[in-house]
Amino acid sequence: xxxxxxxxxxxxxxxxxxxxxxxxxxxxxxxxxxxxxxxxxxxxxxxxxxxxxxxxxxxxxxxxxxxxxxxxxxxxxxxxxxxxxxxxxxxxxxxxxxxxxxxxxxxxxxxxxxxxxxxxxxxxxxxxxxxxxxxxxxxxxxxxxxxxxxxxxxxxxxxxxxxxxxxxxxxxxxxxxxxxxxxxxxxxxxxxxxxxxxxxxxxxxxxxxxxxxxxxxxxxxxxxxxxxxxxxxxxxxxxx
Numbered sequence: 619x620x621x622x623x624x625x626x627x628x629x630x631x632x633x634x635x636x637x638x639x640x641x642x643x644x645x646x647x648x649x650x651x652x653x654x655x656x657x658x659x660x661x662x663x664x665x666x667x668x669x670x671x672x673x674x675x676x677x678x679x680x681x682x683x684x685x686x687x688x689x690x691x692x693x694x695x696x697x698x699x700x701x702x703x704x705x706x707x708x709x710x711x712x713x714x715x716x717x718x719x720x721x722x723x724x725x726x727x728x729x730x731x732x733x734x735x736x737x738x739x740x741x742x743x744x745x746x747x748x749x750x751x752x753x754x755x756x757x758x759x760x761x762x763x764x765x766x767x768x769x770x771x772x773x774x775x776x777x778x779x780x781x782x783x784x785x786x787x788x789x790x791x792x793x794x795x796x797x798x799x800x801x802x803x804x805x806x807x808x809x810x811x812x813x814x815x816x817x818x819x820x821x822x823x824x825x826x827x828x829x830x831x832x833x834x835x836x837x838x839x840x841x842x843x844x845x846x847x848x849x850x851x852x853x854x855x856x857x858x
Contacts, residue, residue: 627746631754684747684750745769804821
């Protein structure tokens with residue numbers, strides 16, 4: 619019986635160091651004036667964009683997350699006291715280019731290769747666009763084809779709507795993968811991602827390198843907790 623692991627992509631498989639560094643290089647002196655560092659600005663922007671992406675989808679007016687990110691960057695800057703007119707079109711374009719060039723989390727290829735060697739099938743399920751997400755893996759030297767990457771753009775519903783995870787579950791069934799306790803896992807560095815995956819019947823694996831605290835009093839307990847991709851690989855292979 620083939621087990622499967624479906625990974626969130628942005629933030630879970632690929633880290634944010636490239637766009638954070640570009641924010642520093644493009645806006646460094648302006649950030650000093652506003653008394654904000656590039657990492658804080660980045661996450662203020664990114665988390666707000668995730669909220670807007672999800673809420674727009676909930677209202678029945680789906681907009682791809684790349685468009686939401688690009689359109690809201692100036693607003694995120696204004697929130698931390700960088701005036702709208704202080705951010706040029708070129709600044710926005712360069713930050714978005716860097717977002718598309720994000721590199722893999724440490725150990726990602728080892729984890730994917732190790733799971734496959736152990737007989738697992740590995741997928742990506744993402745709020746991001748299909749073309750950009752596949753390029754992330756390609757640039758990291760990790761094999762992942764279109765049948766193993768599910769983008770919310772295809773169904774025009776944003777995570778964490780449970781229908782996204784239900785769609786992933788059906789896709790795995792259509793590909794002939796076994797469905798039983800412990801055979802289908804969803805992996806994410808975001809607790810909000812996993813609560814919906816759990817409702818769709820997935821076992822859940824939480825990586826702590828982005829949120830740091832799983833806040834179990836809010837999200838409940840997940841099936842597996844890992845501190846790195848290497849740790850995740852070991853624990854998934856040992857899972858029952």
